[in-house]
Amino acid sequence: MNNICVAHRGFSGKAPENTMAAIRLALALPYVRWMELDVQLTRDGVPVVIHDFSLDRTTNGHGKVKNMDWELMQRLDAGSWKGRAFRGEKIPSLEEVLSLASGRLHLNIELKTSGNLYPGLEKAVMELVSSKGMRDEVVLTSFDAGALQRVKELDSRFRTGLIFDSRLGDPTRKLQELDCSFLSISFARLNPKLAKLLAERGVKIMAWTVDKAKEMRRLAEMQSDIMICTNRPDIWGDTFLKV
Template sequence: MSDNNPCVAHRGFSGKAPENTLAAIRMALELPYVTWLEIDVQLSRDGVPVVIHDYSLDRTTNGHGRVKEMDYANLRRLDAGSWKSKSYRGEKIPSLEEVLELAAGRAKLNIELKNVGRPYPDLERRVTELIASKGMREEVVLTSFDAPTLRRLRDSAPDFRTGLIFDARWSSPVRPMQQLGCSFLSIKGARLNTALARFLTQRGAEVMAWTVDKPESMRRLADIHSDIMICTNRPDLWGETFWRQ
């Protein structure tokens, strides 16, 4: 068994199953070394938190237009699997509630709130209330690229752990993390270096590197620090690289 570099399944086992679907979540949870899932959450027009990455429906479903323009009942009629493979025809866009219930007690969740530009003024409240109702505050971290989203979470739900998703090429995430009250950093794997990883981990922060699908890149991150979480579309390759039973 590996005690190092936790494995995070990016949008579930998205290398093989359609991303952000229950099929991808279930496939990831079947692997004994997957301890985290990373998913993306938006709101339907009638305010239901749903798990989908793009603001548009076009890439990963047979629907068209924007997620926020369609009621939950209509989103559920869409096919979110056939784009990946005919064997996944009929796979649905999951609700966040379904994913929470599936993952409870089995894996922690890194939930990215897709709220840049605030297309969903009620997103933070809807998500935090749902998580709290399931008693799962301790099993999730809420992350975002969007500083205003993280500020609203800090002010309205201070008992939730939050994380900054950081992709700026020439600056450091340390100051914005401190200003936003974040204890979690999600950063592109190629941009993570030893000094930053050590600085943050020594101060109790968690660091997740994304999206890492090559064994040599996984090993490079493991050599930097054993606590770096490795977020991958291919958790099976993480297993081949690190898992010892």
Template structure:
């Protein structure tokens, strides 16, 4: 099983998603080479790392992320909802995550936006990535096709990826039109035919979100190029080690 492990919002099974704790815990697993995070803008234009458009689920705050300044967001507790052990975890800035990850991890950064919700999001995010010279270690993904087009307008060479939870017949044509080299797709929509077609077309494929060993093994059997996005890097690690041990046992039996 050679499929790359992508930690979904960090090690989000144990730690509060999209926090420095979750990303640090993911980094502690030697086999985690990628982390997926989500970014939006504060009211004063600072890229921050949080999934929901509202603060309600993952912080002790209320209301829309975009209606709060960074100073206000910084005061919120983004950890207690998960566990008392993470009380006091904050919403991180994208800068904090990039600084921590630089030279150590690659990032799938989802642009969380819809319509004209976040004017300037793409440019703000790309400027921070450029500051840390991480253009070759990041892919910008989104459900929002206008956001992907904006990235290409700003820098035609910046890698982008469409996020989709479907299997449209014209998927490859859509990716070509958007100039995407990456696809983030719900795992249930992938089979060997689709995976082979995408990989042959030069598309990097990431399947989400798979937390069980059976699902991981299914994806691995379909194509070794599929990246597996999971809240459970620990399950990925155990599954990989089991596969590796079985392989070497088979090799030793053949030698005997």
């Protein structure tokens, strides 16, 4: 069984996404070997783990992540929206997450940016990863081609991955242009022909976001080493680890 379980923003089916609570729940499952998370920059340049460009959906704060300093962001509640049990959960810094995951989980770190939204994001993330000695445990992914190019310019040893969700276009050509060896793709866009082509070119595939056992089995039948990114790693366990 090679279809690795990737916890999407931690165990986000049970805990608030991209929080230490969600990460700890994912870590408690021995078969979770990878985790996907999202990183942006505060106004004062601290890499933080949050998906939306806005604070409104997952915290009691308002406005854009890029307009808030880290000190103020730490005061926000990022858990109550998910349930009373998570009241007071904070937005973690990337450094906190790396410290917890080091030696325990590989990380798919999505650089959440577009154009010049976050100048210096790539460098800040790469310096943190390198300081923890985790370069070989991390792949840096993005929708933004410029971000992936900047990573390679700063340090070509970092593994990079393209996030692809277009109905049109050829991801294989784009991967080659960007020197990416990893493709993060919506499971609905993945088919046996594309999976075979990518495998032949040495590209690692991660399919997202797969929360139903039926779809997990379909992907496993398509190719034995497609990584399955899910909000529900417990369903992955029930699907593939049943005796």
